[in-house]
Amino acid sequence: MKPDLFEAPDYYKVDDLLTDEHKLIRDSVRDWVKKSVSPIIEEYAQKAKFPDHLLKELAEIGAFGPNIPVEYGGSGLDEISAGLIMQEIERGDSGIRSTASVQSSLVMGPIFNYGTEEQKKRFLPKLATGELIGCFGLTEPDHGSNPGGMTTNYKDCGNHYLLNGAKLWISNSPFADIAIVWAKNEEGRIHGLIVERGMEGFSTPETHSKWSLRASATGELIFNDVKVPKNNLMPNKSGLGAPLKCLDSARYGIAWGSIGAAMDCYDTALKYSKERSQFGKPIGGFQLQQKKLSEMVTEITKAQLLAWRLGTLKNEGKATTAQISMAKRNNAEMAIKVAREARQVLGGMGITGDYPIMRHMMNLESVITYEGTHDIHLLITGLDITGINAFK
Ligand code: TGC
Numbered sequence: 593m594k595p596d597l598f599e600a601p602d603y604y605k606v607d608d609l610l611t612d613e614h615k616l617i618r619d620s621v622r623d624w625v626k627k628s629v630s631p632i633i634e635e636y637a638q639k640a641k642f643p644d645h646l647l648k649e650l651a652e653i654g655a656f657g658p659n660i661p662v663e664y665g666g667s668g669l670d671e672i673s674a675g676l677i678m679q680e681i682e683r684g685d686s687g688i689r690s691t692a693s694v695q696s697s698l699v700m701g702p703i704f705n706y707g708t709e710e711q712k713k714r715f716l717p718k719l720a721t722g723e724l725i726g727c728f729g730l731t732e733p734d735h736g737s738n739p740g741g742m743t744t745n746y747k748d749c750g751n752h753y754l755l756n757g758a759k760l761w762i763s764n765s766p767f768a769d770i771a772i773v774w775a776k777n778e779e780g781r782i783h784g785l786i787v788e789r790g791m792e793g794f795s796t797p798e799t800h801s802k803w804s805l806r807a808s809a810t811g812e813l814i815f816n817d818v819k820v821p822k823n824n825l826m827p828n829k830s831g832l833g834a835p836l837k838c839l840d841s842a843r844y845g846i847a848w849g850s851i852g853a854a855m856d857c858y859d860t861a862l863k864y865s866k867e868r869s870q871f872g873k874p875i876g877g878f879q880l881q882q883k884k885l886s887e888m889v890t891e892i893t894k895a896q897l898l899a900w901r902l903g904t905l906k907n908e909g910k911a912t913t914a915q916i917s918m919a920k921r922n923n924a925e926m927a928i929k930v931a932r933e934a935r936q937v938l939g940g941m942g943i944t945g946d947y948p949i950m951r952h953m954m955n956l957e958s959v960i961t962y963e964g965t966h967d968i969h970l971l972i973t974g975l976d977i978t979g980i981n982a983f984k
């Protein structure tokens with residue numbers, strides 16, 4: 593792997609909209625990615641292995657719980673800072689950003705928002721330091737876009753709950769210490785339970801043969817008469833809205849993260865276009881390549897502005913689910929299109945692991961699918977603007 597000489601495009605001077613603290617945080621994560629992720633990520637992706645030695649370092653750079661209050665081990669940062677952290681990590685690899693997103697938005701988030709004080713004190717500080725790693729179980733084999741149809745269920749057995757069912761496509765499940773599991777009670781109401789590795793009847797087989805997010809571990813969660821202690825149920829919110837609210841935060845992270853992947857593809861293609869000559873001149877001098885590069889930087893710039901504005905709305909507590917859907921959908925699609933164009937600029941070299949583009953491109957196939965597919969986010973916008981629900 594070549595040295596990481598990444599330079600971020602900032603065509604509209606979005607940096608001027610950031611505070612010194614934002615830039616400091618962004619630059620320190622960028623430096624960490626150059627030092628710790630870029631040199632090893634291709635090898636791990638080729639081997640389809642998660643670089644678990646990065647977990648402690650992710651905790652050290654503040655990637656676990658950036659906006660969880662300091663008293664619970666988080667960093668107490670604002671939404672723009674949290675977004676910039678995701679952007680920089682995904683510039684390295686979407687799979688590493690997945691681990692940070694899941695730990696922060698989908699594990700620490702629900703415990704902080706819906707858990708008891710005892711649960712917050714027991715789990716959050718250890719999740720922040722990476723001593724514990726979590727995963728989030730919503731999707732099931734027969735219920736992906738429609739999680740409300742889930743069949744995973746628990747029964748009240750007096751001094752414990754008895755949990756049965758299965759979850760599929762769960763990031764980090766093969767090595768997670770705890771799982772936030774969404775399941776229905778006997779009345780059919782959805783609650784979140786904290787299931788711990790080692791509980792009898794709980795297993796987490798890994799899903800193999802992925803062509804996407806190869807440096808991220810994905811697996812199942814299987815519950816076969818698992819006895820879950822009663823104090824592991826998060827009592828402070830129930831119904832489908834509970835997991836969906838967590839997704840707002842993770843989708844927001846993807847809106848920023850996908851910009852990182854796109855910036856890496858653009859920067860790689862721009863540099864290559866100046867170095868590679870055909871027909872006696874750099875390929876960047878041909879109009880067709882300039883069209884590709886100009887459109888890439890235009891789309892990245894639009895996505896940067898969308899993410900920044902969404903972050904300011906989120907800081908003010910004004911960002912809606914539909915606004916977050918629009919940014920997740922737009923920016924994930926933007927990134928995959930940028931990756932495809934960038935791949936072409938590199939010709940044959942674009943398909944090799946000597947450059948990061950093909951890995952980003954394959955990763956983005958998951959990014960455009962998880963946290964709600966491209967279609968689902970379009971329909972969320974459709975419902976918001978027409979008032980007519982296409983899901984029912
Ligand atoms: P619907 O009837 O619309 O809503 C059910 C209840 O939930 C409320 N609600 C929300 N509450 C808070 N925040 C939100 N964002 C909310 N969205 C909806 C809603 O008000 C209602 O409340 P109530 O009190 O009336 O019951 O639900 P629906 O069944 O029609 O489904 C709507 C739909 C399709 C939009 C939703 O199910 C959906 O978003 N589906 C996509 C599923 C999805 O995104 N799964 C992601 C799984 S996790 C993942 O992919 C992690 S990858 C992580 C990584 O590796 O980075």
Ligand code: FAD
Pocket residue numbers: 694727728729730731735736737738760761762763764805810958961962963964965966967968971982983
């Ligand atoms: P389906 O819901 O079966 O959709 C198939 C197709 O039908 C899609 O194109 C979809 O857009 C379309 N479709 C569905 N409903 C409609 C409709 N009403 N109108 C029009 N088109 C529709 N889940 C978790 O809970 N936790 C995780 O950590 C997690 N990590 C993941 C990691 C990876 C690598 C991947 C690939 C997925 C992960 N997921 C996770 C699951 C992810 O959220 C789901 O894959 C996603 O929500 C889509 O569900 P599905 O795959 O079952 O597709």
